[in-house]
Amino acid sequence: MARSKSDDKQNAIKSAAIRIIAAQGLSAPTALIARQADVSNGALFTYFATKADLLNQLYIDLKTETGAAALAGLPAKSDLHAQISHMWSSWLMWAAASPEKRRALAHLSVSDEITAESRQVAHHALAGIGDLIEKLRASGPMRDVPLRFVFDLMNAVAETTVDFMIKDPAGAQAHSQTAFEAVWRMLGRRRLAKPND
Amino acid sequence: MARSKSDDKQNAIKSAAIRIIAAQGLSAPTALIARQADVSNGALFTYFATKADLLNQLYIDLKTETGAAALAGLPAKSDLHAQISHMWSSWLMWAAASPEKRRALAHLSVSDEITAESRQVAHHALAGIGDLIEKLRASGPMRDVPLRFVFDLMNAVAETTVDFMIKDPAGAQAHSQTAFEAVWRMLGRRRLAKPND
Amino acid sequence: MARSKSDDKQNAIKSAAIRIIAAQGLSAPTALIARQADVSNGALFTYFATKADLLNQLYIDLKTETGAAALAGLPAKSDLHAQISHMWSSWLMWAAASPEKRRALAHLSVSDEITAESRQVAHHALAGIGDLIEKLRASGPMRDVPLRFVFDLMNAVAETTVDFMIKDPAGAQAHSQTAFEAVWRMLGRRRLAKPND
């Protein structure tokens, strides 16, 4: 049955692509990506018909991975504050620990090669996060603002924070915490009784 | 002090570059930019030694313009809240009204062609905004957070908001206002009984 | 003497090749030919060591088939005029009914991949036709012209005629007849009795 298309190889290509795109941007030659993945020039194209295909796949993967990381180990029984705090922290720690993926994603996000469909798929992959935020939004000061807007704001704050965490790994925890509090001030319900807010 | 013929051409090239980069990304051929600027192929290189030079110039220009727009007409005598509110509104309205410049800037910002030096210069161009934010930060809940972090957070919120304003021009004003309030919650001093703060 | 499985596949490949070469020319990928023949990529090369081999085989086959079609059911007892008329008609009707084979052959005939040897073999396959024409030639106005030249002229007229038959199927019979008469005028002995010829 001949060598069957191996996931390993496919993943090697994706990894190489992330590394090289992070370093050189989207103009990274497919030939270089292939070489770094220990794969021949042409083999890349048996796994991804087109450079654009590879890019789109990468984009979806990275977004999906982000979503999964954010929701991993979510304490389902806890209250909203605890859940969102957990999510925030998972999300940012993961992102801060994956600077190449982040850089690659930054390049991909602005590319015209990424189709509307891919963006759609990626958005779905983040639905879990959206659900949580929705709960937060509904009872707080931004209850009249469209979820998408709220979500994007939160995302923007997260991205910015991650940049700082990467630049200053020693303070990563603190930055994450600081930003979470800022977000909570932005979105969360004022918690009256407890003074430790 | 009329702008020289040479300046005119430089500007024509930059304008064309913005338009085309917004549409096609950074891979926009210099030849196309030149044609759109009514300048010959080769002449472009007498104004910008290199494509990268043009890109860096553009980056700096756009950042500078942003900064200028934000601070235009700042009510120097008013209180901080009024000043920042004014700045926020100027900034976002200008940005929302310049979608091509924004798209071009989005491409430029992630490019590896933009040197650290250019980023430095651009940062300086936004110093005026930074000063305002500094005042805000110093007295609010993020007083212990580095200015740069605060600044970037604010910027991130602003960018996200502009995207929404562009997508939904009818609600632009409202979105700007909503976001401003969110930012204020994030950064500003809690305003208690007395409104004259 | 059933044809072996192997023969079946060879034939499937050849059929597919004819179809695809007719449609796309000689640049038709072997992989596509294989797929259309329901044969794997690599298997094609166990039947034909080389793409060039396949092409040469095809060329010989098609030429041979042409020759066979021309001579099928030849009325051995009739006079030369009747025999040649019959041959002409068989030949052209077959060719006109096989446009894909003709197109494929047209591509093959000009290809540099077809070796002199293949052309030689193909020529032999048309020997039967040649014999008939030889008789015609020997007694007519072109009796001093080399057979090969006469043969090729006749062939050229036939090919041209077939093109018209394909373009105008309704008039196919008539075109064939017209051309036959033209050929006869070119080559045949003047037939005395009838003045209106």
Next chain:
Amino acid sequence: MARSKSDDKQNAIKSAAIRIIAAQGLSAPTALIARQADVSNGALFTYFATKADLLNQLYIDLKTETGAAALAGLPAKSDLHAQISHMWSSWLMWAAASPEKRRALAHLSVSDEITAESRQVAHHALAGIGDLIEKLRASGPMRDVPLRFVFDLMNAVAETTVDFMIKDPAGAQAHSQTAFEAVWRMLGRRRLAKPND
């Protein structure tokens, strides 16, 4: 005003293309054509936007040249027989003297890259020949056959003859003459008692 596109260079490219296509077929690499034309790789594309463009241009040129050669020095005052005889001879001598052009044209003629439009243009370029043949046809035994058919038949005979002339240059004149007589038998009015027809 910079170097202006030179006809010389354009012609050098075409010449090189004819030579190489004659030798290697249409798969001749553009890079090789460029090199043979003493032109850089990329320069070829300032003269012909596309390889297909070059091919089409070449096709039209060669057809046009053929037509011009056939009609050069036509004795306008002479009778039809003399005119056609002259045309035939001009045509065939020219073609026999240009074997590379012929081979190139043979490749081009079957190519799918040659557009219907190019074929149309080429056909027009041969209109002069067509007019002559029309006169011949109208009064002879093929008077009821479409001109296009007659024209193509004549062309087919001519091509075949040229092949023989090239193979046997010593007999070129004779072959041409032989073929002309054959064509005349095919198409021409029977010339009876009176020779002055």
Next chain:
DNA sequence: CATGAATGAGGCTTCATTCAT
């Protein structure tokens, strides 16, 4: 012997930059 993934040599084309005019 079949399968189809792997290989890697090109092919066409684009484009930043140079340079003759």
Next chain:
DNA sequence: CATGAATGAAGCCTCATTCAT
């Protein structure tokens, strides 16, 4: 100083052929 043709280095992708399974 402008013009735009010329250069030639890549880049993406295709495809005949090989070879592990």
